[in-house]
Amino acid sequence: MSEENVKKMIGKVFGDIANAxxxxxxxxxxxxxxxxMGSEHGIENILKGAxxxxxxxxxxxxxxxxxxxxxxxxxxxxxxxEQHKEMERLLDEEIxxxxxxxxxxxxxxxxxxxxVITPGMGKEMYIATTTGTSSPxxxxxxxxxxxxxxITAKSMGVESPTIGILNVDGARQVERALKELNSNGxxxxxxxxxxxxxxxxxxxxxxxxxxxxVMIADSLTGNLLMKIFSSFNTGxxxxxxxxxxxxxxxxxxxxxxxILSRASGVPVVSNAIKYAAQLAKGxxxxxxxxxxxxAKKAKFEDxxxxxTKEKKKSDDSEQIIQPEKEVVTGSISGIxxxxxxxAVQELWKNSIYAESGxxxxxxxxxxxxxxxxxxxxILKKAGYATEGSDPx
Numbered sequence: 001m002s003e004e005n006v007k008k009m010i011g012k013v014f015g016d017i018a019n020a021x022x023x024x025x026x027x028x029x030x031x032x033x034x035x036x037m038g039s040e041h042g043i044e045n046i047l048k049g050a051x052x053x054x055x056x057x058x059x060x061x062x063x064x065x066x067x068x069x070x071x072x073x074x075x076x077x078x079x080x081x082e083q084h085k086e087m088e089r090l091l092d093e094e095i096x097x098x099x100x101x102x103x104x105x106x107x108x109x110x111x112x113x114x115x116v117i118t119p120g121m122g123k124e125m126y127i128a129t130t131t132g133t134s135s136p137x138x139x140x141x142x143x144x145x146x147x148x149x150x151i152t153a154k155s156m157g158v159e160s161p162t163i164g165i166l167n168v169d170g171a172r173q174v175e176r177a178l179k180e181l182n183s184n185g186x187x188x189x190x191x192x193x194x195x196x197x198x199x200x201x202x203x204x205x206x207x208x209x210x211x212x213x214v215m216i217a218d219s220l221t222g223n224l225l226m227k228i229f230s231s232f233n234t235g236x237x238x239x240x241x242x243x244x245x246x247x248x249x250x251x252x253x254x255x256x257x258x259i260l261s262r263a264s265g266v267p268v269v270s271n272a273i274k275y276a277a278q279l280a281k282g283x284x285x286x287x288x289x290x291x292x293x294x295a296k297k298a299k300f301e302d303x304x305x306x307x308t309k310e311k312k313k314s315d316d317s318e319q320i321i322q323p324e325k326e327v328v329t330g331s332i333s334g335i336x337x338x339x340x341x342x343a344v345q346e347l348w349k350n351s352i353y354a355e356s357g358x359x360x361x362x363x364x365x366x367x368x369x370x371x372x373x374x375x376x377x378i379l380k381k382a383g384y385a386t387e388g389s390d391p392x
Contacts, residue, residue, distance in 0.1 A: 036065025049269025110250030123210030164212030186298035
């Protein structure tokens with residue numbers, strides 16, 4: 001280590017002491033590790049991000065990887081596999097309270113909550129989730145993603161985060177499940193779309209303006225959104241904005257590990273480290289345990305089981321006869337696209353002629369104006385619509 005770096009380190013130590021005296025915060029300092037190898041932009045890119053994050057910070061940054069010329073502490077590792085093993089060891093031994101890395105595999109049931117800066121209003125928004133898989137079942141995964149997003153936002157100091165559901169396949173089923181969980185006693189603060197028709201199912205406009213604190217999506221869509229938000233102004237090869245793909249959250253998961261892309265640039269590397277430190281100070285692991293416990297009290301597992309059980313199909317011998325056609329000018333929104341035709345069949349079984357269609361807000365079921373109220377009640381009873389479903 002050069003004489004200049006030694007002086008910088010000594011200066012930083014005295015600066016930390018002075019800061020503690022000034023603020024009165026003498027609590028143990030949080031340490032965050034970051035792995036050096038794996039970036040498409042080279043080790044220097046990660047190193048610069050780490051050094052930037054450590055400037056005037058209230059936490060320590062520890063590098064994991066090959067020896068480099070820096071005033072930061074380095075835990076040696078020669079390969080990507082070895083640096084991940086060292087990272088896990090440091091976390092498990094509580095030498096570090098969080099870590100940032102690339103190309104790390106989480107177990108099924110754990111997924112990451114990204115943090116972006118939306119271009120419309122410059123507002124921060126959490127995207128739940130962006131990597132990993134909460135469940136092999138798409139809708140169940142998105143419901144769990146919602147809980148993971150709430151956990152992350154609360155750990156960051158957002159006491160009652162607003163929740164929105166991106167309008168993708170399964171969104172309406174997710175909405176029904178979360179509303180059921182809410183009615184069972186687990187408090188969920190649903191956001192309202194900025195568009196005039198409102199509702200908790202979010203449009204593309206809501207993505208750009210950051211309408212909800214937490215935007216629920218499937219991980220693949222969330223991953224795509226992270227890449228777009230972070231590199232839309234650089235051509236895609238260099239992620240320059242945001243805080244990275246976030247912490248892996250899941251029931252019983254006990255490591256505060258955040259993910260970067262191999263394309264993440266210096267600003268995102270720096271922000272991801274700060275994100276990890278904030279989560280560590282917010283006791284993200286304790287918050288996760290508490291929120292999952294509270295959700296279970298509200299019959300979370302029963303709600304999830306209702307999503308994954310197979311719906312009873314009509315017996316092949318049971319023929320559903322199409323009612324006589326009539327003019328269908330009344331429309332019902334809030335039906336998930338994956339259940340649209342089943343909803344139409346349900347109304348036929350109840351002697352109401354219906355057709356499927358696509359409205360400005362998504363899938364709709366169209367019926368006669370005179371039978372609209374009755375059709376809504378039938379679909380609610382059959383589980384295809386929520387209490388909040390209204391005519392378009």
